[in-house]
Amino acid sequence: MNEEGKKISAWQLFFDDISMLFLIGLVIPTILYLLWGVMEYANAPIASITP
Amino acid sequence: MAANALEFRTCPITGKKVYATAQNLIWANAVTAVVFILVGGLAALLVLLTRWPAVHLLSPDLFYRILTLHPIAALVAWIIFFEVAGLYFGCTVLLNSRIAAPKVAWLAYFLMLVGAALVAVEILIGNADVMFTSYIPLQASPLYYLGVILFAVGALVACGIFFGTLAIAKAEKTYEGSLPLVTFGLSAAAIIAVWTLASGAIIYIPTFLWSLGVIKNIDAAMYRLIFWGFGHASQQINVTAMVSVWYLLGVLTVGLKPVNEKVCRSAFVLYIFFINLASEHHLLTDPTLSPAHKIANTSYFIYMAALASMIHALAIPMAVEVAQRKKGYTKGIFEWLTKAPWGEPGFPALVFSLFIFGFIGGITGIVNGTEQLSIKSHNTWAMTGHFHGTVVGGTTLAFMGLTYYLIPLVFRREIIGKKWATAQPYIYGIGLIIFTLSMIAAGTLGVPRRHWDITFADSIIPFSFDPTAILLVTLTALGGLTAIVGGAIYVGVAVLSVFFGRKLAPNEAKLI
Amino acid sequence: MAITSPETYWWKPADKEEKLWITIAIVWCLILFTMMPLWHIVGGQNPSVEPLKIRPKDYEKISDAFIEKYKIGEESGIPVVKPPDGADVYLRGQMWNWMPILELKKGVNYKFHISSIDLMHGFSLQPLVMNFQIVPGHDNILNITPTSSGTFHIICNEFCGINHHTMVGKIVVKD
Numbered sequence: 001m002n003e004e005g006k007k008i009s010a011w012q013l014f015f016d017d018i019s020m021l022f023l024i025g026l027v028i029p030t031i032l033y034l035l036w037g038v039m040e041y042a043n044a045p046i047a048s049i050t051p
Numbered sequence: 052m053a054a055n056a057l058e059f060r061t062c063p064i065t066g067k068k069v070y071a072t073a074q075n076l077i078w079a080n081a082v083t084a085v086v087f088i089l090v091g092g093l094a095a096l097l098v099l100l101t102r103w104p105a106v107h108l109l110s111p112d113l114f115y116r117i118l119t120l121h122p123i124a125a126l127v128a129w130i131i132f133f134e135v136a137g138l139y140f141g142c143t144v145l146l147n148s149r150i151a152a153p154k155v156a157w158l159a160y161f162l163m164l165v166g167a168a169l170v171a172v173e174i175l176i177g178n179a180d181v182m183f184t185s186y187i188p189l190q191a192s193p194l195y196y197l198g199v200i201l202f203a204v205g206a207l208v209a210c211g212i213f214f215g216t217l218a219i220a221k222a223e224k225t226y227e228g229s230l231p232l233v234t235f236g237l238s239a240a241a242i243i244a245v246w247t248l249a250s251g252a253i254i255y256i257p258t259f260l261w262s263l264g265v266i267k268n269i270d271a272a273m274y275r276l277i278f279w280g281f282g283h284a285s286q287q288i289n290v291t292a293m294v295s296v297w298y299l300l301g302v303l304t305v306g307l308k309p310v311n312e313k314v315c316r317s318a319f320v321l322y323i324f325f326i327n328l329a330s331e332h333h334l335l336t337d338p339t340l341s342p343a344h345k346i347a348n349t350s351y352f353i354y355m356a357a358l359a360s361m362i363h364a365l366a367i368p369m370a371v372e373v374a375q376r377k378k379g380y381t382k383g384i385f386e387w388l389t390k391a392p393w394g395e396p397g398f399p400a401l402v403f404s405l406f407i408f409g410f411i412g413g414i415t416g417i418v419n420g421t422e423q424l425s426i427k428s429h430n431t432w433a434m435t436g437h438f439h440g441t442v443v444g445g446t447t448l449a450f451m452g453l454t455y456y457l458i459p460l461v462f463r464r465e466i467i468g469k470k471w472a473t474a475q476p477y478i479y480g481i482g483l484i485i486f487t488l489s490m491i492a493a494g495t496l497g498v499p500r501r502h503w504d505i506t507f508a509d510s511i512i513p514f515s516f517d518p519t520a521i522l523l524v525t526l527t528a529l530g531g532l533t534a535i536v537g538g539a540i541y542v543g544v545a546v547l548s549v550f551f552g553r554k555l556a557p558n559e560a561k562l563i
Numbered sequence: 564m565a566i567t568s569p570e571t572y573w574w575k576p577a578d579k580e581e582k583l584w585i586t587i588a589i590v591w592c593l594i595l596f597t598m599m600p601l602w603h604i605v606g607g608q609n610p611s612v613e614p615l616k617i618r619p620k621d622y623e624k625i626s627d628a629f630i631e632k633y634k635i636g637e638e639s640g641i642p643v644v645k646p647p648d649g650a651d652v653y654l655r656g657q658m659w660n661w662m663p664i665l666e667l668k669k670g671v672n673y674k675f676h677i678s679s680i681d682l683m684h685g686f687s688l689q690p691l692v693m694n695f696q697i698v699p700g701h702d703n704i705l706n707i708t709p710t711s712s713g714t715f716h717i718i719c720n721e722f723c724g725i726n727h728h729t730m731v732g733k734i735v736v737k738d
Contacts, residue, residue: 009572016229336695342610
């Protein structure tokens with residue numbers, strides 16, 4: 001809200017909120033890339049030695 | 052260094068406040084960056100002269116050593132030091148603000164400097180012939196990993212200074228409303244950098260302990276996953292910083308005003324959210340990792356970050372056109388382009404950077420980054436060609452163009468050798484176009500990256516490439532040598548101007 | 564300008580040209596994305612889909628047994644192995660060769676298990692230029708059917724030490 005009473009778009013406020021963007025920017029690749037990937041490697045089966 | 056924290060001058064060109072503490076920090080980081088591009092460029096010359104079969108200069112041990120040094124100096128140190136200078140510029144000068152905690156910023160600088168120097172020395176004395184990627188189980192000395200960690204911590208602290216300064220500027224109301232677009236873009240780069248450097252810490256600290264023998268085993272594939280969270284994502288910092296610099300160069304050369312702030316900022320927000328997923332590009336032909344993980348990540352979540360680049364690819368030329376038409380260049384469809392300032396270094400640097408990044412680096416990146424097509428290009432020279440298109444033709448060339456303006460604007464020195472400076476982006480750009488295209492073509496014929504002898508003279512099982520491949524390698528060498536000449540001109544002009552250029556009078560509004 | 568703060572209300576609709584361009588870009592993004600899962604169904608060449616870890620020592624034992632069982636000769640000190648149709652094939656990357664030399668039959672499907680017993684290696688099949696990352700501790704499982712006969716070479720395209728550039732392997736496909 002500014003002096004003229006016209007409302008600033010919520011999207012504009014969201015884009016100005018660097019700390020919120022920062023948080024989302026850290027969370028998305030951490031979950032989608034790092035955690036998911038680490039879980040796949042950790043849970044992969046290990047071959048037994050019977051050729 | 053001992054400047055008063057509140058001492059400032061007013062820029063006669065932009066009317067912005069330039070604080071002495073910030074100016075000194077920008078100076079130190081930018082000058083250090085140029086020193087490292089000199090080291091990286093010399094390493095590039097040696098690598099190139101060895102890969103050129105007709106010359107084949109270095110012995111294999113020296114070749115692999117210098118090949119490890121080249122990206123450390125040119126990809127990591129040059130670019131990140133310059134980016135820190137750019138971040139400080141974006142949060143202080145562009146916002147009329149003083150810098151947060153200048154002493155801590157100096158600490159960050161020295162951490163980065165000591166880290167980079169340590170890594171370089173360890174490589175040169177032969178303690179780390181492990182390539183830039185240092186894939187486990189290949190092992191370097193503990194000091195090598197320690198150097199990388201120090202550098203990364205320093206860079207992380209510098210990002211902290213950037214965010215701290217944003218907070219100060221906001222609290223002290225040094226600007227009104229939203230951040231300027233360039234600073235917003237640099238904020239995106241800094242956010243991407245934090246995730247990148249955190250990934251670096253997650254992987255390099257255990258690896259350091261492993262090199263000391265404290266940790267016994269690290270899974271080699273897991274190392275690759277997390278390493279590329281650092282190694283590839285740091286290139287995403289470069290992309291984002293480069294796009295911000297494109298907008299900045301547009302302002303400095305033609306007075307660019309974004310056509311639609313919403314569109315431009317949305318593209319940066321898409322970068323923040325999705326671009327780091329592209330670390331997956333390196334893992335597409337790896338075992339064990341599932342296709343679902345590969346597809347979701349390699350596509351930046353349905354290509355949202357590629358969409359962002361497409362948006363910038365329209366927004367920047369469009370804004371340049373609008374700015375030029377406002378100046379009265381309205382004849383025909385293309386007068387705005389033909390009458391553009393081609394005779395000053397910033398504009399050709401912008402155009403070559405946009406073109407090489409988009410059409411050579413970007414398109415090959417998207418193609419090679421699809422899951423199945425990666426099989427055709429993984430670890431071939433096509434990859435090397437791709438990322439020289441993005442990071443050298445794109446980022447480095449944009450940063451070079453910006454340097455010619457930072458020197459008079461921030462360091463208040465006149466450029467020495469303006470004709471050389473103007474010719475430089477053309478020489479560097481054309482050299483790189485020949486270099487990257489030949490390299491990619493050679494790669495599609497199977498020429499591998501990181502390889503001392505593609506004639507396989509010492510192999511037990513004989514093998515030789517199609518002669519076309521050797522021809523393309525030679526062309527690559529010629530293009531590369533041209534680019535190195537351009538790089539040498541850059542270093543020469545930058546160093547001479549910074550140290551010996553005529554000092555500009557306080558009110559002298561002279562740009563180039 | 565892009566170096567000054569924008570006007571107070573900058574969240575405004577995009578122009579017609581901008582909207583058109585963005586729409587085209589989104590369609591292009593969707594096509595690119597869809598092609599990848601689709602190729603797993605309709606395409607012939609995909610990276611490994613079977614996750615499997617294997618200890619390098621175990622892998623060495625299994626691949627040694629494989630070589631011993633199907634060995635038909637030797638070439639420059641490297642065993643030549645001819646596995647039966649449809650067999651599991653073990654191709655080992657090690658400093659600095661690909662072990663063994665394989666003799667395969669055209670049109671027959673083999674299940675390849677490619678791994679390393681020391682460092683990272685890069686499987687690069689020439690002249691087709693098909694490349695896979697070979698990681699110690701992991702089994703890169705690929706179903707491969709040779710569709711043409713002739714001699715193929717495998718070079719290493721991941722740095723694996725001082726003699727990395729001498730690492731060449733061979734696959735012979737017979738009719």
